[in-house]
Amino acid sequence: MKQKLVECVPNFSEGRRPEVIEAIVGAIQSASGVVVLNYSSDVDHNRSVVTFVGALDAVGEAAYRAIQAASNLINMEQHQGTHPRLGATDVVPFVPLGGTTMEECIKLAHDIGKRVGKELGIPVYLYEEAAKRPDRKLLEQVRRGQYEGLKATIENDPERAPDYGPAKVGIAGATIIGARNLLVAFNVYLTSDDVKIAQQIARVIRASSGGFPHVKALGMLVNGQAQVSMNFTNTTVSPLFPVMEAIRREAERLGTAIHHSELIGLISNPVLMDVAASYLQLEGFDKAQILEYKLSQAIDQNKFILE
Amino acid sequence: MKQKLVECVPNFSEGRRPEVIEAIVGAIQSASGVVVLNYSSDVDHNRSVVTFVGALDAVGEAAYRAIQAASNLINMEQHQGTHPRLGATDVVPFVPLGGTTMEECIKLAHDIGKRVGKELGIPVYLYEEAAKRPDRKLLEQVRRGQYEGLKATIENDPERAPDYGPAKVGIAGATIIGARNLLVAFNVYLTSDDVKIAQQIARVIRASSGGFPHVKALGMLVNGQAQVSMNFTNTTVSPLFPVMEAIRREAERLGTAIHHSELIGLISNPVLMDVAASYLQLEGFDKAQILEYKLSQAIDQNKFILE
Numbered sequence: 174m175k176q177k178l179v180e181c182v183p184n185f186s187e188g189r190r191p192e193v194i195e196a197i198v199g200a201i202q203s204a205s206g207v208v209v210l211n212y213s214s215d216v217d218h219n220r221s222v223v224t225f226v227g228a229l230d231a232v233g234e235a236a237y238r239a240i241q242a243a244s245n246l247i248n249m250e251q252h253q254g255t256h257p258r259l260g261a262t263d264v265v266p267f268v269p270l271g272g273t274t275m276e277e278c279i280k281l282a283h284d285i286g287k288r289v290g291k292e293l294g295i296p297v298y299l300y301e302e303a304a305k306r307p308d309r310k311l312l313e314q315v316r317r318g319q320y321e322g323l324k325a326t327i328e329n330d331p332e333r334a335p336d337y338g339p340a341k342v343g344i345a346g347a348t349i350i351g352a353r354n355l356l357v358a359f360n361v362y363l364t365s366d367d368v369k370i371a372q373q374i375a376r377v378i379r380a381s382s383g384g385f386p387h388v389k390a391l392g393m394l395v396n397g398q399a400q401v402s403m404n405f406t407n408t409t410v411s412p413l414f415p416v417m418e419a420i421r422r423e424a425e426r427l428g429t430a431i432h433h434s435e436l437i438g439l440i441s442n443p444v445l446m447d448v449a450a451s452y453l454q455l456e457g458f459d460k461a462q463i464l465e466y467k468l469s470q471a472i473d474q475n476k477f478i479l480e
Numbered sequence: 481m482k483q484k485l486v487e488c489v490p491n492f493s494e495g496r497r498p499e500v501i502e503a504i505v506g507a508i509q510s511a512s513g514v515v516v517l518n519y520s521s522d523v524d525h526n527r528s529v530v531t532f533v534g535a536l537d538a539v540g541e542a543a544y545r546a547i548q549a550a551s552n553l554i555n556m557e558q559h560q561g562t563h564p565r566l567g568a569t570d571v572v573p574f575v576p577l578g579g580t581t582m583e584e585c586i587k588l589a590h591d592i593g594k595r596v597g598k599e600l601g602i603p604v605y606l607y608e609e610a611a612k613r614p615d616r617k618l619l620e621q622v623r624r625g626q627y628e629g630l631k632a633t634i635e636n637d638p639e640r641a642p643d644y645g646p647a648k649v650g651i652a653g654a655t656i657i658g659a660r661n662l663l664v665a666f667n668v669y670l671t672s673d674d675v676k677i678a679q680q681i682a683r684v685i686r687a688s689s690g691g692f693p694h695v696k697a698l699g700m701l702v703n704g705q706a707q708v709s710m711n712f713t714n715t716t717v718s719p720l721f722p723v724m725e726a727i728r729r730e731a732e733r734l735g736t737a738i739h740h741s742e743l744i745g746l747i748s749n750p751v752l753m754d755v756a757a758s759y760l761q762l763e764g765f766d767k768a769q770i771l772e773y774k775l776s777q778a779i780d781q782n783k784f785i786l787e
Contacts, residue, residue, distance in 0.1 A: 417759070432761075448760060452759040455742065461518070
């Protein structure tokens with residue numbers, strides 16, 4: 174990949190009104206030089222995830238426009254959903270792709286955070302690689318108490334003072350902006366309607382209770398089905414395969430099974446390759462054995478004349 | 481993929497003398513406009529597989545040069561190996577990629593077969609999509625009796641008359657040339673040295689004894705380890721996942737297990753994607769969820785300016 178690109182995967186607290194989601198996506202697309210790769214909504218979570226890419230400045234401008242649009246269209250006083258959230262635009266991660274560095278994404282997070290705080294009057298917290306304080310590195314820590322809890326404490330608790338913007342929450346809530354590496358959002362549904370089983374499995378696999386490093390997990394009830402909702406923040410250290418095996422074993426132990434799974438947003442090809450290679454117990458597997466990879470290399474090296 | 485390319489995956493009856501393999505690869509590379517993507521050798525099979533691509537004519541010329549080189553360097557009278565074979569260049573499949581049609585690959589197989597028969601005096605059999613007779617469609621049928629059996633019968637048995645070249649076998653043996661779709665060569669090693677177990681598993685999974693359609697399988701002993709050696713000739717109809725599951729179950733029933741597996745040559749990315757999606761029980765998975773795929777689309781559509 175030669176282009177110096179940034180991926181941005183903002184999460185919005187609206188998964189039920191298509192016209193609102195389309196208006197936010199439209200605001201992103203109104204910035205020139207960005208391409209929306211994917212967006213999906215979940216009715217139970219009442220949340221949408223958009224993935225878009227572009228050059229550094231273009232992505233920053235698009236993210237700002239999306240935050241502005243969401244603040245005009247979503248009222249956190251009325252928002253209900255199973256997924257934790259702080260604001261209309263809940264979280265905005267910038268992800269370096271190709272030749273872009275993490276430092277460039279951190280600077281972008283700061284620049285956009287400052288602008289959102291100042292121009293839109295929304296409290297902004299910086300997280301992950303862009304965090305100004307170690308206790309704000311983890312998204313779930315920044316989000317504790319959710320919108321309602323933050324609203325009740327932000328004005329009086331100096332610990333909750335935002336990194337940018339006013340120490341006061343309006344109906345758009347607060348927005349968490351940061352920089353991180355590629356993340357996989359992956360949910361496993363169980364053949365059970367018992368949310369306690371999903372919560373027990375989540376406890377077994379997640380880093381915060383002694384499970385796999387860089388794995389976050391919550392047990393939820395989605396559409397009447399128990400769901401283990403996961404984020405993988407470093408698939409090099411904690412790939413999907415051993416976590417899936419652990420979920421299967423723990424589900425069996427608790428008298429249930431995996432019904433199906435789903436990917437939210439996009440996944441990087443090597444992450445799925447690794448799942449296939451692990452399942453097949455492939456020895457000595459290398460991406461140089463992938464036909465498409467070898468072909469694209471040959472084409473990049475201009476060994477073929479384009480027609 | 482915009483280029484009109486052909487993949488060629490010739491198999492040579494030499495897997496022990498690196499200088500011979502390098503000379504054959506060199507002969508392929510001496511034809512202009514082809515790129516060797518991959519080659520690998522197996523000492524027990526005493527066999528090498530080369531994968532190269534290029535435009536139609538270039539690939540035909542390179543295949544001819546490889547067959548010529550192998551006929552000068554490999555003596556079938558002295559060849560020993562666990563894999564069935566008819567000749568120094570045993571099999572030469574042409575595979576359509578991108579905009580190339582199967583018909584173009586069939587014509588290429590006929591053209592090269594005719595030239596090999598005439599100029600090199602090697603008997604040529606056309607197989608798979610290029611077969612002139614239905615009983616020569618399957619590689620294993622053309623190869624029955626191997627080099628030694630063919631040598632003993634070709635001159636007197638009209639059933640074994642080649643499609644091109646003389647009805648007489650020299651020390652280079654015979655060559656099987658054809659056109660087919662992408663194939664996966666995949667071997668599973670067992671935690672056992674009992675070749676009978678590998679043969680029993682092969683019988684359970686292969687099409688010819690009532691198993692999975694488009695799956696060929698043989699049980700072998702490789703490096704003292706029982707191995708199920710497979711070819712998948714249509715992974716849309718018979719993908720890898722259910723076959724792997726069947727191997728695991730049959731191995732368990734026979735008191736053994738899968739030790740590891742290996743891919744010979746190249747594999748197409750969607751075939752491994754499918755393994756990952758099946759293992760993860762992903763619902764509604766689509767290649768549009770692959771980041772690299774979406775990015776390459778955006779780049780193809782010139783939505784980003786190249787630096």
